[in-house]
Amino acid sequence: MRRPRYIDPFQPAEIRRLVGEFGSPLLILDCERVRVQLRKLKKALPRVDLHYALKPLPHPAVVATVLAEGASLDLATSGEVHLARRLGVDPARCIHTHPIKRPADIANALEFGVRLFVADNPDEVRKFAHLTDRAELLLRVSFRNPGAMVDLSRKFGCDPEDLLELARLAADLGVRVSGLSFHVGSQVRDAARHVEAVNACMKLMRAARRERLGSFDVLDIGGGFPIDYAQPVQDIGRFCAPLRAALAPLPRRVRVIAEPGRYIAGPAAIGVATVMGRARREGHWWYYLDDGLYGAWSGQLFDHARYPVEPLRDAAERLPSVLAGPTCDSIDVIAENLMLPQLKVGDLVVGRAMGAYTWACATEFNFFPKPTVVAVNRRPGDAGGVMSVGECAA
Numbered sequence: 001m002r003r004p005r006y007i008d009p010f011q012p013a014e015i016r017r018l019v020g021e022f023g024s025p026l027l028i029l030d031c032e033r034v035r036v037q038l039r040k041l042k043k044a045l046p047r048v049d050l051h052y053a054l055k056p057l058p059h060p061a062v063v064a065t066v067l068a069e070g071a072s073l074d075l076a077t078s079g080e081v082h083l084a085r086r087l088g089v090d091p092a093r094c095i096h097t098h099p100i101k102r103p104a105d106i107a108n109a110l111e112f113g114v115r116l117f118v119a120d121n122p123d124e125v126r127k128f129a130h131l132t133d134r135a136e137l138l139l140r141v142s143f144r145n146p147g148a149m150v151d152l153s154r155k156f157g158c159d160p161e162d163l164l165e166l167a168r169l170a171a172d173l174g175v176r177v178s179g180l181s182f183h184v185g186s187q188v189r190d191a192a193r194h195v196e197a198v199n200a201c202m203k204l205m206r207a208a209r210r211e212r213l214g215s216f217d218v219l220d221i222g223g224g225f226p227i228d229y230a231q232p233v234q235d236i237g238r239f240c241a242p243l244r245a246a247l248a249p250l251p252r253r254v255r256v257i258a259e260p261g262r263y264i265a266g267p268a269a270i271g272v273a274t275v276m277g278r279a280r281r282e283g284h285w286w287y288y289l290d291d292g293l294y295g296a297w298s299g300q301l302f303d304h305a306r307y308p309v310e311p312l313r314d315a316a317e318r319l320p321s322v323l324a325g326p327t328c329d330s331i332d333v334i335a336e337n338l339m340l341p342q343l344k345v346g347d348l349v350v351g352r353a354m355g356a357y358t359w360a361c362a363t364e365f366n367f368f369p370k371p372t373v374v375a376v377n378r379r380p381g382d383a384g385g386v387m388s389v390g391e392c393a394a
């Protein structure tokens with residue numbers, strides 16, 4: 001079968017064509033860019049098994065593309081398990097990493113066939129006491145990271161000092177522990193915390209093995225890999241160099257896992273919105289778009305991200321402008337103090353790097369619908385490829 005020629009869906013002509021076909025607002029997802037991100041991360045961390053964390057963009061096209069590239073999945077909720085099941089994913093390629101689960105979440109994941117789970121406290125370990133032949137655990141350790149845009153070690157994770165005690169409890173209950181995991185935070189500036197965490201985990205794993213508390217031959221280094229927004233970051237090869245060095249002394253039998261989310265999905269999608277009205281207020285042009293902070297741009301609130309934004313129209317003269325979302329709420333402003341060409345009703349505005357934590361956390365406040373996801377450059381053979389272009393995970 002011949003592969004169709006690659007058409008870059010982020011080019012203006014293609015953006016206009018897709019809006020013409022699917023309407024506005026859109027989230028244009030380029031599966032080829034998903035592949036590129038996966039390959040770059042794989043090259044930067046050659047000995048690490050990549051499990052895409054669905055949370056930032058739980059869309060079937062991303063899942064299918066990730067699997068076709070040979071990577072695996074990191075599931076965290078019953079909804080994500082359901083999506084994986086619906087797409088016919090092999091459960092052996094899935095891990096479940098939510099540290100706090102309802103009994104039904106555990107049951108759903110087990111029934112699907114997931115085996116490896118995460119726990120970070122005694123009560124959660126006890127939930128597996130009657131499942132010793134069906135499940136294994138990673139114990140999640142917390143390493144605080146005040147430098148990350150999102151510090152995930154405040155809410156989850158066992159203090160390193162309490163880890164051996166937790167591992168002893170698991171051993172007493174007959175719960176198998178295969179290793180440790182951590183997640184130092186999302187969109188981190190450099191890999192210093194990852195490196196500290198790897199070193200600390202290596203010590204803990206040695207100590208736990210000495211006490212025969214489990215096999216401790218899996219180390220899950222979580223996500224956090226950064227991407228360019230308005231602020232550029234180190235390229236992934238440089239970012240991962242110290243991490244590669246930290247992982248090098250690990251014995252070969254230790255399987256290393258990472259759970260990248262943002263790095264895979266973020267650069268793979270753009271948001272497209274249409275100017276639905278405009279007004280001049282106090283010397284500024286206000287443009288009201290059909291997507292905003294309650295929609296795909298919600299990441300500016302929840303995820304503290306700043307997406308590079310530009311209209312498709314260009315002109316030499318630029319005027320002080322404000323881009324606002326469609327809802328009746330005054331906080332629904334995407335960007336102020338921009339210098340933009342004068343826009344007209346119907347003009348398109350594009351946000352870059354909008355794949356992660358955007359559509360996934362969008363609301364439909366005021367009944368403004370979330371953007372439609374249009375997945376392009378899918379491959380017919382990919383799992384889940386039966387779904388038509390534009391279909392959403394919901």
Ligand SMILES: *Cc1c(COP(=O)(O)O)cnc(C)c1O
Nearest residue numbers: 053097186223224259260261262
């Ligand atoms: C959110 C999350 C991820 C993905 O993090 P990114 O920073 O987007 O790579 C991975 N693992 C767990 C447990 C998470 O909660």
